[in-house]
Amino acid sequence: MTKHLSHYVNRDLSWAEFNCRVLQEAQDVGNPLLERAKFLAIVSSNLDEFMSVRVAGIQEQIKAGYSKIDFTGYTPAGLWKRLIKRTNQMVHDQYKSYRDVLRGLGREGIAIRSMGELNLTQSKAVSEYFHEIVFPVLTPMAVDQSRPFPLVHTKELYLAVLLRHPEAAPDEDRLFAMVQVPSILARFVPLPERPNSKKREYVLLEDLIEQFIDTLFNGYEAFAVHAFRLTRNADFTLNEDAEDLLEEIEKELRKRRWGIAVRLEVARGMHPDALDILKDELEIEDNLIEIDGPLDLSFMMKFAQAIPGYDHLRYDKMEPVYPMEFDDTDDMFEVIRQRDVLMYHPYESFDAVNDFVMQAATDPDVLAIKMTMYRVSGKSTLVQALAEAAESGKQVTVVVELKARFDEERNIAWARQLEKAGCHVVYGLIGLKTHAKILLVVRREQDTLRRYVHVGTGNYNDSTATLYTDIGLFTSHPTIGGDASALFNEVTGYSDPYDWKAFGVAPTDLKQKLFRLIDREIAHVAAGKKGRVIAKMNSLSNQEMVDKLYEASQAGVKIDLIVRGVCCLRPGVAGRSENIQVISIVDRYLEHARVMYFHNGGDEEVYLSSADWMTRNLMKRVELMCPVYDAHLRQTLINMLNLNLNDNVKARKLQSNGTYVHVENENKPFRSQFEARHIPGWKVQV
Incomplete structure (x- = not known):
């Protein structure tokens, strides 16, 4: 450095x-x-x-x-x-x-026990569980001249076992074997209650296997058993010129199993002979960490x-409420024709999106449905509705992003299911991930066609919609509808760059549009007016964008950034960024919404976006930023941003040295995610 x-x-x-x-x-x-x-x-x-x-x-x-x-x-x-x-x-x-x-x-009254802490009844119960359920699933893997070192799967838990034969000479080589802890079984095993106790007690599966490890190596003594876990390189370079992109991705996914070792986690106190074998066979020296406890605490999610x-x-x-605008209607199209509708997840239910697509799928006047699909849930109502729409003869186009990291296999399965149903499935543009979140429904009404659009900041995933904070907008605004059609035409066909009327679209012009909006705030300050930007996102790492924000700060524009994760900007530096404040909110829900506010001399503008301000989002993905035209909804989003800015419980403020400190709490405690549960408190009534 x-x-x-x-x-x-x-x-x-x-x-x-x-x-x-x-x-x-x-x-x-x-x-x-x-x-x-x-x-x-x-x-x-x-x-x-x-x-x-x-x-x-x-x-x-x-x-x-x-x-x-x-x-x-x-x-x-x-x-x-x-x-x-x-x-x-x-x-x-x-x-x-x-x-x-x-x-x-x-x-x-909840405990994870070691095997030595169990009473007789519990010991008998886990012995039965091991022999009836666990033992048949286990596969001991010896390593010797005739049996080479087996493939160690990434992020799976294993036991390294050192063995000796009772009749072996003291100077004979120790034998090495491995046992994979089966991920198909629960990592924690419940125990019978003790007499006169209501405690819930558990043992970990790897401890149970270790207790009975000798049953896997009949006639041998296992004198050292320790857990280990390998993390491999999971990234891959895709040849997008391949004839079949889906097959190419499937091939690369298979290669992931053999990715270079990146990190080796071992239980503290592992026998040095076993450790030397692992380091040598896995070809890893440096990124090795000893763990004082169970490896891979991700099991605590399911445990809890x-x-x-x-x-x-x-x-x-907290039960999500159904959006009040759709409460008393069976015709969502009628509501959206009359006004735009904003939804704030998880406080408002994602069911409204599912219901909209299901209504579109069965409505005889709907001619076409088009949507993007980046990450969807394992049991997606949307996928079923789209399939039904295609089977009924509607034109259904789905842009499925096969390159969504760690969701590739699931998206391949969805793509095949949709194709079988008759949907037109597109895998996006060469060299670009399609990360925009947009749904377009074309409906015949009297003597014309009307476009209904949903744009969002998060994925069309009903599971994460209960865990992430995201914004969704329903609109039938003709300008947004026109841009939506043009966007799908660009992604699914051949098209020269479009002159966007409402949208900002990456990689062609989103960054430039953001620069123009920031430059406009700079010009307002130069004219003696107020300049103000509020931007909420997951990450900010693009150097040019950081430099543009520095420029605006130096010009006197007041900038508030609500950045949950990565932020490469240093706020509060004299002469460069003293007009910029950065906060991060980490709380019950994952802050995922991307919302941008520009004061614009009092004629305020607010945008929803799928894009973070990272190089990959601005330059290497199809992303979307959409204006909110309705004045009431704009004020609703400004209220939401102010909720975040007023948080003094879960907000941390970024210091110029790159560290974070909790926001000073001089006033009454204000926790934005808890305050947002009171929908009337932020949603402006019409």
Whole structure:
């Protein structure tokens, strides 16, 4: 790293700070215990993806001899060292929090036991469970001259076993074998209740297998058994010139199994012989971390969800309300013809989107349905409705993004199902991911055709719509409808760049449109007027966008950024960014909405977007930014942004040195996600 402080925060180090903010939620004693357990799981899942993609990419650069300094002042080798040190500390803190959560759960009557703590009844029960359920699934894998080292699957849990024969000479080589802990079985095994006790007790599956490990190696003694887990490079380079993109992606997915080793996690105290074998066979030296506790705490998510009762250890239940605009109607088209409708998930139900598509699928006057599909749930109502629409003779076009990382296999399955139903399935544009969230319905009404559009900030996924905060807009505005048709024509056919009337569309003009909107605020300040920008997103890492915000700050524009995750901008630097404030909110729901506000001399404008301000979103994806024309809905979104800006409980403020501190709480505690539950408090009535 260069000696001076860079003008920018490094993207990957900023991500590490974000995951530490997630960890803080697991450490926060003000959060219910089972919710803290879930945050521990999220930390693990986040770190897995970060290692398999971002750290893997840095590792590849180092191996290729790439040593150029990036715009934040780091070489790949220098960044790798900082990241490994930072993430190792994060894991240390995570397991400290895990032990704290376990102690708290123990006081509430929930415990994860070691095998040595079980009474006779419990021991008999787990023995039966092992022999009847677990043993038939296990496969011992010996390693010797005739049996080569087996494939170790990424992010799966294994036991490394050292063995010896009772009759072997003391100086004979120890034998090595592996056993995969089956992920098809629950990681935690419930135990029978103790006499006169209502405690819920469990043992971990790997501990159970270790207890009976000798049954897998008849006649041999297992004298050292320790868990390990490998993370492989999960990124791949796609040949988009291949004749069949779907087959090419399936081929690359198979290659993922053999990705280069990136990280090896081992149980603390692993026998040095076993560790040496793993390091040698997996060809990993540096990114090795000893874990003082169970490997892979992502199981805590299912653990927290599976325990019945204990509502006092969870957040209060929050049932999404059905949007009031559609409450008393069976005809959603009639409502949207009269006015635009805004939805704020998860406070308002995603069922309205499902109902809209189902109504369109059965309406005889609907001629065509077009939509993008990036990540959908495992049991998608939308997919079923689209299939039914196609089978009834409607023109149904679905842009399925096959390159949505870690959802490739699911999207391939959806694509095939939709094609069988008669839908026209498109895989997007070569070299670009289609990340825009848009749904278009073309309906015949009297002597004309009318377009109905839904645009959103989040995926068409009814599962994540209960966990993420996102905005959706229904509209029949003709300008938006015209742009929507043009967008689908560009993605599905051949088309020269379109002169967008309402939308900003990446990669052709979204960044330029944002620059024009920011420049307009600069011009207002130059004319003696107020200049103000509020932007809410997941990540900000594009250097040109950061520089444009610096320029606006220097011109006197007041800028509030609500950035949940990565932020490469340094706020509060004299002469550069003293007019910029950045906050991050990490709370019960994942903040996922992208909303942009521009004061525009009092003629305020608000936009919804699918795009974060990252290079990949602005330059390498099909993204969409859509204006909100209705004045009442604009004010609703401004209210929502103000809820975030007033948060003094779960908001953290970014410092110029790249660290975050909790917003100072001098006033009455204000938690934006809890306040947003009171829909009338932010939704402007018409």
